[in-house]
Amino acid sequence: MLAAHLDPLAGAxxxxxxxxxxxxxxxxxxSRWLKDYMLAFGxxxxxxxxxxxxxxxxxxxxxxxxIAILTVLFRGLLLPYLxxxxxxxxxxxxxxxxxxxxxxxxxxxxxxxxxxxVVAERITQAIGLTADVVVLALTVMLTIELVGFLxxxxxxxxxxxxxxxxxxxxxxxxxxxxxxxxxxxxxxLVVLFDLLVAVVCFGxxxxxxxxxxxxxxxxxxxxxxx
Amino acid sequence: MEVAIIAFVPLLGALAAISLRGRGAGFANxxxxxxxxxxxxxxxxxxxxxxxxxWGGYVVVDPFGAWVDLCTACVYFLASLHAIGYxxxxxxxxRLPEFYALFALFACTMLIAPLMANVxxxxxxxxxxxxxxxxxxxxxxxxxxxxxxWKYIIxxxxxxxxxxxxxxLLYWCGSLVLGPTYDMTWNQLASVAPxxxxxxxxxxxxxxxxxxxxxxxxxxxxxxLPDAHSEGPAPVSAMLSGALLNTxxxxxxxxxxxxDAAGVGRLPHAALVVLGVFSVFVxxxxxxxxxxxxxxxxxxxxxxxxxxALGFGFGGALGVFGALYHMLLHSLNKSLMxxxxxxxxxxxxSKRIEDLREVLRAFPVTGWLWLGGAVxxxxxxxxxxxxxxxxxxxxxxxxPNVWAAWLMLLLLIVIFIGFLNHFRVMYFVRCEATxxxxxxxxxxxxxxxxxxxxxxxxxxDLDGRGRQRAFEVPPHPATSILWCGLPMWLAFLPLLVLGxxxxxxxxxxxRVIAGSLGVAP
Numbered sequence: 176m177l178a179a180h181l182d183p184l185a186g187a188x189x190x191x192x193x194x195x196x197x198x199x200x201x202x203x204x205x206s207r208w209l210k211d212y213m214l215a216f217g218x219x220x221x222x223x224x225x226x227x228x229x230x231x232x233x234x235x236x237x238x239x240x241x242i243a244i245l246t247v248l249f250r251g252l253l254l255p256y257l258x259x260x261x262x263x264x265x266x267x268x269x270x271x272x273x274x275x276x277x278x279x280x281x282x283x284x285x286x287x288x289x290x291x292x293v294v295a296e297r298i299t300q301a302i303g304l305t306a307d308v309v310v311l312a313l314t315v316m317l318t319i320e321l322v323g324f325l326x327x328x329x330x331x332x333x334x335x336x337x338x339x340x341x342x343x344x345x346x347x348x349x350x351x352x353x354x355x356x357x358x359x360x361x362x363x364l365v366v367l368f369d370l371l372v373a374v375v376c377f378g379x380x381x382x383x384x385x386x387x388x389x390x391x392x393x394x395x396x397x398x399x400x401x
Numbered sequence: 402m403e404v405a406i407i408a409f410v411p412l413l414g415a416l417a418a419i420s421l422r423g424r425g426a427g428f429a430n431x432x433x434x435x436x437x438x439x440x441x442x443x444x445x446x447x448x449x450x451x452x453x454x455x456w457g458g459y460v461v462v463d464p465f466g467a468w469v470d471l472c473t474a475c476v477y478f479l480a481s482l483h484a485i486g487y488x489x490x491x492x493x494x495x496r497l498p499e500f501y502a503l504f505a506l507f508a509c510t511m512l513i514a515p516l517m518a519n520v521x522x523x524x525x526x527x528x529x530x531x532x533x534x535x536x537x538x539x540x541x542x543x544x545x546x547x548x549x550x551w552k553y554i555i556x557x558x559x560x561x562x563x564x565x566x567x568x569x570l571l572y573w574c575g576s577l578v579l580g581p582t583y584d585m586t587w588n589q590l591a592s593v594a595p596x597x598x599x600x601x602x603x604x605x606x607x608x609x610x611x612x613x614x615x616x617x618x619x620x621x622x623x624x625x626l627p628d629a630h631s632e633g634p635a636p637v638s639a640m641l642s643g644a645l646l647n648t649x650x651x652x653x654x655x656x657x658x659x660x661d662a663a664g665v666g667r668l669p670h671a672a673l674v675v676l677g678v679f680s681v682f683v684x685x686x687x688x689x690x691x692x693x694x695x696x697x698x699x700x701x702x703x704x705x706x707x708x709x710a711l712g713f714g715f716g717g718a719l720g721v722f723g724a725l726y727h728m729l730l731h732s733l734n735k736s737l738m739x740x741x742x743x744x745x746x747x748x749x750x751s752k753r754i755e756d757l758r759e760v761l762r763a764f765p766v767t768g769w770l771w772l773g774g775a776v777x778x779x780x781x782x783x784x785x786x787x788x789x790x791x792x793x794x795x796x797x798x799x800x801p802n803v804w805a806a807w808l809m810l811l812l813l814i815v816i817f818i819g820f821l822n823h824f825r826v827m828y829f830v831r832c833e834a835t836x837x838x839x840x841x842x843x844x845x846x847x848x849x850x851x852x853x854x855x856x857x858x859x860x861x862d863l864d865g866r867g868r869q870r871a872f873e874v875p876p877h878p879a880t881s882i883l884w885c886g887l888p889m890w891l892a893f894l895p896l897l898v899l900g901x902x903x904x905x906x907x908x909x910x911x912r913v914i915a916g917s918l919g920v921a922p
Binding site: 177298301302304316320323324327333336337339340343344347350351354355356357358359362365366369372373376377379380383384387388393396397398399401 | 519521522525528529532535536539542543544545547548549550551552554555558559562563565566569572573576577580581582583584585598600601604627628631632687690691692693696
C-alpha cells in the first residue's frame, strides 16, 4: 500500500496535514461559539483537500485531484455556507449550557488521542504495517471520531450535534485518503453528495425545530421517554 | 426487468404523487406499490441459485436480497392501502401529495438497498433511507414528532458513521490482498476472506455490526426507535418497523458471511448473539411497563429484531431458516399491529393504553384481527411467528450459545404475559359508561379523529375532553372502513396460513439462501 513506502518528504507533508486537521477538531470542543465550529469545519475540509492533492501528487492517483476540487467545493465552501445559513436562522450564537465545560472536554479529548494512538499501534502491529504514516493516519481518524462523539454527547445545541456528525464523516474521509487512496472514485463522489443531502435535511429539521418548538437546544427535547 | 420495476416504479409513483392534486396522490402511490409487489413476489423464486449482476456489477439480485425485497414490498403495499384511509382522517390534507411522494421515495430507497452489491453503495442507500424517512417521522410537525425526527436523524447518522468507518477499514483490509483499487462487493470480499487479516476483519465487522445495528434497532443502540416509531403516522411506523429494520439487517448478515468465510472464530457470532439477547431483554422490560400503545409496538420491534439477530447469530440451518421466516412474518404482523394502533388512536384520540378501553365495542370486526395479531406477535400458535421463533430456539439449542437460547425462551414468556396483559386490559376490562366510546350506527370501524393532527401534541393531558371530541366529528365515508380494515385482513390471513403451513417452496428458498450464506442445510 501507498503509506507503507513513502519518501520522507511526502510522509512529513501527510503528517503535518493530518495533525493540523486533528487539532482543528479540538477547536470545536474548546469553543462555545457556534460560528467557530463552522469555521473549524471549513478549515479542516480545506486541509483534507490539500491532503488529497498531496496523495495524488506523491502516490500517483490522478483521480484524487478531482476529489480534492470537489472536497473544496462541497466541504470547504458549500457546507460551511449552508451551516452559516442555518446559524443565521437560530436565535443563539453559542452553547449556553454545555454538559461539560470546554476545559474538561479538552482533557477528555487528550485522553481520546492517547487511546486512539494505543489502538492504532495495536492494529498496525497486528497487520504488520508499522510505518509512521499509517499509525498516524489511524490515530487521527480514530481521534476525530472520538471527538465527534464527544461533541454529540456533551453539547446541546442542535447545530453542535450536526457538527459532531460532520466531524465523524470528516475524520473517516481524512483517514481514507491516506489508508485507501485507491477507493473507487464513484464511492467518494456519492459520499460527498450524500453529505450534502444530509446537511440540507439537517437544515430543514432545524428550521422546523425553531418554528414549532421554539428552541434548538436538545435539552428541551425531553418529552419522549419510556 | 423485475429489478427495473422495483427500482423505478416507486420513483415514478413519487413523481406522480407530487404532481397530482388531491386524492390522486394516494392512489398513485398505491399503484406504484402494487406494481412493486407484483414484481417482488416471484423474484426470490425466480432467482434461485444464480445471482445476477446488473449495471456494471453494482446491483446484484441474489435470493437473500430478493427475499428482503419481498418483505419490504409486502409492507409497502399494505401501508399504502392503509395510508389512504388513515391520512384522509388526519389533518394536513393540503400537504398530502408531499407525504405520498416521500412515502414512495422511502420505499424506493429501502427496495434498492438490499440489492446493492457494493458495501460502500449499500452504506449510502441505508443513509438515504434515514434522510428520507426523517421527514415522514416528523410529518405531524408537532413538538413531539419533531423531537422524534431529530433524535432519529442524529442517533442514526452517528451510528451509521461507525458503519462507514467499518466499511473503510474493510476496504483497507481487502486492499492488502486485492491491491489498492478493487470493487468492494460482498462476494469479492468473501471469496478472498481466508487471506484477509483476521484482526482488521474482526474490527471492521464489529464496527459494521454497531453501525448497522443502530439502524436495525438492536439494544443498546435502539434509543431512537421507540420515539420514531411512535410519533410518525401509522403507515410510516409500519414501514419503519416492518421494512426498514430488515433492510439494515441484511448488511449485518452479509458482513457475518464474510467473517464466516474467513474463519475468524466465534467472536462475530457471539457479538451478534449478545446484542440479540440484550435487545430481547430491553424489549421485555419496556413492554411490561408501557403506557403508549405505539411505543409498545416499537419495543416489540426491538424484541423481534433481537430474535432475528439471535437466529443469524446462532447460525446453522435452523437458526437461519427461522430468522428468514421471522423477517417476513414480523413484517406482516407488525404492519397489522401498527394499523390497528393507528385506527384506535384516531378513534379514541389518544395513544395512551389507559385510554383505550373496550376496543371490541369500538371495532367489532377489526378489533378481533388486532387481538389475533397481538396473540401472534407474542409468538403463540397457530400463527407464523410461533414456527419461526421455535426454529430459532431449536437452532440455539444446538449452537455453542445455549445459554442465550434459554434466556431467550424465558424472556419470550415474560413478553407473552406482559404484552397480552395490555391487550386484556384494553379489551376486556370494563370501565364506567361515560369513558367508553359510543358506537354510532352505520359508522362502525371507522377511524374517528377529524382534527387528529392538531390534537396529538397534548394527548397526555387531554382526558375526557379529547374523547368527547372524538364523538363529535362527522362520520367518515364508508370507504374508510375498506381502507383501514382491508390491509389488516391482508396481513392477518397470510400470518395464519403461514403459521399452519410452512410451504415447501419457502423451505427450498431458505435452503438456497442459507447455502449462499455459507450455511450447510
